[in-house]
Amino acid sequence: MIQTNTLIIGASAAGLANAACLKKKGIEFIILEKHSNVAYAWRHHYDRLHLHTNKKNSSLPFMPFDKQLPTYPAREDVVEYLETYARKMDIHPVFNCEVLSVEKEGEYWITKANNETYKSAYVVVAAGSTNKPKMPSFNGLNTFKGEVMHSAQYKNGAPFTGKKVLVVGFGNSGCEQAICLHEHGALPALSVRSAVNVLPRDVFGISILQLGLSLRKLPPKLVDAINAPLMRLLIGDINKMGLKKSKYGPLEQIEKQKRIPLLDIGTIKLIKQGHIQVFGDIERIEGNTVYFENNKQDNFDAIIFATGYSNNLGSFVATSPDRFEDLKNDIHHQKYFGKDGLYFCGYYISPNGMLREIGIEAKVIAESIASKKAQAFA
Numbered sequence: 001m002i003q004t005n006t007l008i009i010g011a012s013a014a015g016l017a018n019a020a021c022l023k024k025k026g027i028e029f030i031i032l033e034k035h036s037n038v039a040y041a042w043r044h045h046y047d048r049l050h051l052h053t054n055k056k057n058s059s060l061p062f063m064p065f066d067k068q069l070p071t072y073p074a075r076e077d078v079v080e081y082l083e084t085y086a087r088k089m090d091i092h093p094v095f096n097c098e099v100l101s102v103e104k105e106g107e108y109w110i111t112k113a114n115n116e117t118y119k120s121a122y123v124v125v126a127a128g129s130t131n132k133p134k135m136p137s138f139n140g141l142n143t144f145k146g147e148v149m150h151s152a153q154y155k156n157g158a159p160f161t162g163k164k165v166l167v168v169g170f171g172n173s174g175c176e177q178a179i180c181l182h183e184h185g186a187l188p189a190l191s192v193r194s195a196v197n198v199l200p201r202d203v204f205g206i207s208i209l210q211l212g213l214s215l216r217k218l219p220p221k222l223v224d225a226i227n228a229p230l231m232r233l234l235i236g237d238i239n240k241m242g243l244k245k246s247k248y249g250p251l252e253q254i255e256k257q258k259r260i261p262l263l264d265i266g267t268i269k270l271i272k273q274g275h276i277q278v279f280g281d282i283e284r285i286e287g288n289t290v291y292f293e294n295n296k297q298d299n300f301d302a303i304i305f306a307t308g309y310s311n312n313l314g315s316f317v318a319t320s321p322d323r324f325e326d327l328k329n330d331i332h333h334q335k336y337f338g339k340d341g342l343y344f345c346g347y348y349i350s351p352n353g354m355l356r357e358i359g360i361e362a363k364v365i366a367e368s369i370a371s372k373k374a375q376a377f378a
Helices: 013-024 075-088 172-183 208-214 220-235 249-257 267-272 321-331 354-371
Strands: 004-007 029-032 101-103 108-113 117-125 146-148 163-168 189-191 198-200 262-264 278-279 282-286 289-292 296-299 302-305 343-344
Touching: 004 013, 004 108, 013 029, 013 075, 013 354, 029 117, 101 354, 163 296, 172 189, 172 262, 198 220, 220 249, 249 354, 262 267, 278 296, 343 354
Parallel strands: 004 029, 004 117, 117 343, 146 302, 163 189, 163 302, 189 278, 198 262
Antiparallel strands: 101 108, 108 117, 282 289, 289 296
16 A cells, blocks of 8 residues: 555546645655556547636646747647656656545545555545536437537537537537537537526637626626626627527526536627527427427538536546535635545536636645644644
């Protein structure tokens, strides 16, 4: 059994940020990664992906993004940044090490992995929230004759040139993939079930994130009310585009529903121009015909489910079902969770960008562990 003060699970942005912050505090740690390199998820996202938040507010602790990079770095730029971060911070994960279980035994946490068993006073779970794609089930989906995939499998629109493709979902990934499909000569459509909010990524050349940070001390509902006239001017009436406007403003939506509004990078323009069709919820599928609410239907050659992910924490955090539900609730409503020395980083839905939030959480977690360090292996 290998013993360490703190065990970190995951070596992408959240895990690396925690490792760097613990190292600065002089705290011993081991970082485990089930894949063979850092930033696994970033390496396998779709080709067109860029950060939806500006680089100034998306860097991890102690190392900004390169000044030569664009304001919104591309996927490969983020991968290179995280590789460089690990190297400069002298972080050496144990690769190809999949965690099987994490359980409290007495004063310590026992983490069983496929290679070793680890004993630690603290555990930081930084395994990411995109581990398990959510695939919905629709009546008649098994009769669909075309290609069906989750957005996690999507790379680019080249295989879909000239084809009608239905993207199910209205998150940032799904909407950018719809743009990508259009750019490759496909005929994309969106199926949008829920009421939504849309924000421009930039306002008069200034990042919407930057503007949001300037108002972060005000109540979300008040900020939404202040910004509403400008958002209507910049975006327009989304109800006229076939979308349903949420009863909450963008920040209140994040607070109450834990859902990020769309940061528009061109989807709305393509909808207005008729290049991307909008449909409501799917009622049923018969062959290649998809039937939507409000008596609408159309034929498609492919369906891409941009329907999100589950964090899959229950697969290795050993606890009772009731306690695990409480644990998940705490993760969604707190910036970090440190009960009994078990911390989570990168699961809180922040209105100010996930990478920025990860950096804040990593510093808080390191401070918390440092304050308890003397008790660790007494």
